Every structure is written in structure tokens, then in C-alpha cells.
Amino acid sequence: MSTTVPAIDPTALRARLDRAREAAGTAGVDALLMAPGSDLRYLLGGTGTSFERLTCLVVPTGAPAVLVVPKLEAPGYAAVPTEELGVEIATWVDAEDPYTLVASRLGGVSRVALGDMMPALHVLGLRRALPGAEQVLAGPIVRELRMRKDAAEVAALRRAGAAIDRVHARMAEFVRVGRTEAAAGADIAAAIVEEGHTVAEFVIVGSGPNGASPHHSLSDRVFEAGDVVVVDIGGPVAEGYCSDSTRTYVLGEPRQQDVADTYAVLQAAQAAAVEAVRPGVAAQDVDAAARRIIADAGFGEYFIHRTGHGIGLDVHEDPYIVAGNTLPLEPGMAFSVEPGIYQPGRWGARIEDIVVVTEDGVEPLNVRPHELTVLPA
Structure with a gap:
């Protein structure tokens, strides 16, 4: 579930995503995986709440970002300027496996950075879907961007x-x-x-x-x-x-x-x-x-x-x-x-x-x- 927030200049948001992708690559990470929370709001300009259904912004270092979101909650992200940001929306419905959906968008990865506050339910689901990928915290990467306010x-x-x-x-x-x-x-x-x-x-x-x-x-x-x-x-x-x-x-x-x-x-x-x-x-x-x-x-x-x-x-x-x-x-x-x-x-x-x-x-x-x-x- 997402809530309406004041719009942020899409150019500024795209720059944030680009910097996050670059910082992840510099840190030796293949992708950032961000659940709803302040980091997701910083990168997309939209907020949401994490329940048992997975919502995850997937930011690969070498490919466009994708927001994996339950279909019933996708309307809550309608205000996010996904086209201007180059972010694809990938929805899923109950009885489908969202973790496998994330894995299919990443391909073979060896190291992924997860949002610091991602629930253990989702951390373990992603670990199962990406058994060959080391999981590290995204905090040390994203905080370098967020510390310096524009x-x-x-x-x-x-x-x-x-x-x-x-x-x-x-x-x-x-x-x-x-x-x-x-x-x-x-x-x-x-x-x-x-x-x-x-x-x-x-x-x-x-x-x-x-x-x-x-x-x-x-x-x-x-x-x-x-x-x-x-x-x-x-x-x-x-x-x-x-x-x-x-x-x-x-x-x-x-x-x-x-x-x-x-x-x-x-x-x-x-x-x-x-x-x-x-x-x-x-x-x-x-x-x-x-x-x-x-x-x-x-x-x-x-x-x-x-x-x-x-x-x-x-x-x-x-x-x-x-x-x-x-x-x-x-x-x-x-x-x-x-x-x-x-x-x-x-x-x-x-x-x-x-x-x-x-x-x-x-x-x-x-x-x-x-x-x-x-x-x-």
C-alpha cells in the first residue's frame, strides 16, 4: 500500500537512481534490492508499507530498474514517474512466487545488497530464490547518497x-x-x-x-x-x-x-x-x-x-x-x-x-x- 506524497522532479529522482547504480557497482554489488521504506522513497519519490507480500525495487548495476509489486497494490504507485525514471513495473498475484520473479530479472548474480530494514520473511525468500548470491546490507551504499542533502x-x-x-x-x-x-x-x-x-x-x-x-x-x-x-x-x-x-x-x-x-x-x-x-x-x-x-x-x-x-x-x-x-x-x-x-x-x-x-x-x-x-x- 502506497500513500500520496508531494511530487519530486523526475530528473532529480533519475539522478539518484543513477548514483545508486554507480555506487553499487563501485561496492562490488550486482544489484540493490530495496523494500518499502525511506530508501525506496528516496529513490522513487513514493512510499509504501511492507506486508507479507513482497514489494521490491530491483536496481541492477547493468540493466534498467524494475519495481516488483503485488498487482493489488500497484495502483498505489501510479504517481511514481516510472517512464521518466526508466523503471519497469512487474506485478504478481497471489499463488505466484515473487522471489522467483526477482531472480528472473537478475539472472546470474553473485552479490546483492538488501535494504537494511527488509523483513526477514523477504530476506529469506530472496535467499532461496538466489542461492548463489551473497547477501549484504545496502545501507553502507545508500547512506553515502542520502547523507548529502540537495x-x-x-x-x-x-x-x-x-x-x-x-x-x-x-x-x-x-x-x-x-x-x-x-x-x-x-x-x-x-x-x-x-x-x-x-x-x-x-x-x-x-x-x-x-x-x-x-x-x-x-x-x-x-x-x-x-x-x-x-x-x-x-x-x-x-x-x-x-x-x-x-x-x-x-x-x-x-x-x-x-x-x-x-x-x-x-x-x-x-x-x-x-x-x-x-x-x-x-x-x-x-x-x-x-x-x-x-x-x-x-x-x-x-x-x-x-x-x-x-x-x-x-x-x-x-x-x-x-x-x-x-x-x-x-x-x-x-x-x-x-x-x-x-x-x-x-x-x-x-x-x-x-x-x-x-x-x-x-x-x-x-x-x-x-x-x-x-x-x-
Whole structure:
């Protein structure tokens, strides 16, 4: 089943397919086999859902691509400009073997790359149909293409960033003393859609001690005066590109005496990491810029995750801003910068912006204030 998505210039899509074919050949792969998901959307401009019936984009390195799709689901791909892309549609019906159909279009191959999230049901079916072909992951091939966003992708990320900023600007409507995290989260999820997203992909509202759990989500805890509240929210806009932004709030005067000073350390660390972003800098150096400030202030043990992750059609994708990643940053790379300080049983804080590497520096896509925002108690 496919869903309608905004049209993408067929010329751009054909260039993506050509680059994917070339990258596969360079990697020693005879064909890419992509199931519905973000990689398929990147290459075809259409999306779908993988059920028990196989849908698979077959991209041989030396032949035209073919979309193998159940006949009953083929109408969902009618908006894909297959003729302009040089992609054939090959349908199959129940009682036919789609894996044999894929194999017949490939002939003798020795190595195929499968989409990272392809269900095991289909992986094993393709292994049976192509017994002589080694199966490897397509992720290392496709991510090299997806990491560098073009102008249209960056524009979609800008729209997503502006939309989630509008939700953060409304936070006083949702986070109020006497309400629960769950109630606030439901209203925030609705606002995410109201402000321009297709769906609320995630809503984290961590108040008081819950804020010390980076991936807390929601609970029935009631907001109290003096609570520090971490709000991490995001979702896709119509083009499929995602937002992801975190701000930290306090309901009136914070109860803990160390909140202001500790938060100042976090704010300095996040600013330093953003400032470090520019072409040629290693991803790990951006992480180090934030981590150094937090560690020097004595909070190193409370910064328990990487500084950032890439973002695009997936909320989390390459490049990852983490120690050990020596990848040089390049223009068009988009990722989060989100250091945090989490004190178990007490409170936590995180500041997160999405940024894009430009030709000579960095463009933050979130512009809400970075200060600890005081909400009415």
C-alpha cells in the first residue's frame, strides 16, 4: 500500500537512481534490492508499507530498474514517474512466487545488497530464490547518497524546523502545574500536526526526575511548581523530511539550587558544538566540543549519549556525531546537536537544534531561544 506524497522532479529522482547504480557497482554489488521504506522513497519519490507480500525495487548495476509489486497494490504507485525514471513495473498475484520473479530479472548474480530494514520473511525468500548470491546490507551504499542533502531536501528540513519551532512557542498552553505529562503530550502531538507535520513521530515530556531519562516518553506524573521539564518532539512534513527539537522548561522558580548554573554549562556546550560545525571538521570533533565543556564542569558522567544524529527521511540516519566517527563534514549534511546533562533521581536538561553544513559554516534550522524557558507556575 502506497500513500500520496508531494511530487519530486523526475530528473532529480533519475539522478539518484543513477548514483545508486554507480555506487553499487563501485561496492562490488550486482544489484540493490530495496523494500518499502525511506530508501525506496528516496529513490522513487513514493512510499509504501511492507506486508507479507513482497514489494521490491530491483536496481541492477547493468540493466534498467524494475519495481516488483503485488498487482493489488500497484495502483498505489501510479504517481511514481516510472517512464521518466526508466523503471519497469512487474506485478504478481497471489499463488505466484515473487522471489522467483526477482531472480528472473537478475539472472546470474553473485552479490546483492538488501535494504537494511527488509523483513526477514523477504530476506529469506530472496535467499532461496538466489542461492548463489551473497547477501549484504545496502545501507553502507545508500547512506553515502542520502547523507548529502540537495537544495530541495534542505528546504523541506527548513520547513520542518520552522513547524516544530511553532510548537515549542506554544508550550505554555500544554505544560502547566496540575496537568500530567500524558495530557500535555496528547495536546503537543495534536499541535505538531496543526503546525504543519503529517504526524507526530515522537513526543517526549520528562518532568522532574523523569527528565533525567533521555528517552523517557510520557507518564501520569503531575507537573509541580518548580519542575524542570524536558520536551523533545518531532515528525515529518509532507515531503517526508523530519523535525527533531528539544527545549528545556521550568515551571516558575526551580526547586533545586543548582539548576541555573548547570543549565548554563549545557547552553555553553551546545553553542560550542554548533560553532564547531563547518566543512572538513570530523564528526567526532563536534561531539568533543560539547563533551569537553560538560566534562570540565564536572558533569561528564551525566552526558550519556552522542551529541547528534543525522536527519532526513528518517529521524535517525547518518552521519552520527559521536566519538570515533572521523567522517569529515560536507556541505548538505544535516544532523542534530543535542548535548544533555542527566542527574538520576533529580532532573535533566537537553538542548537540541537541527543544523545543516553550508559551504563555509553552519545553518541552524531551529531558532527558538536556548535559555531555560520559564513557564507560568
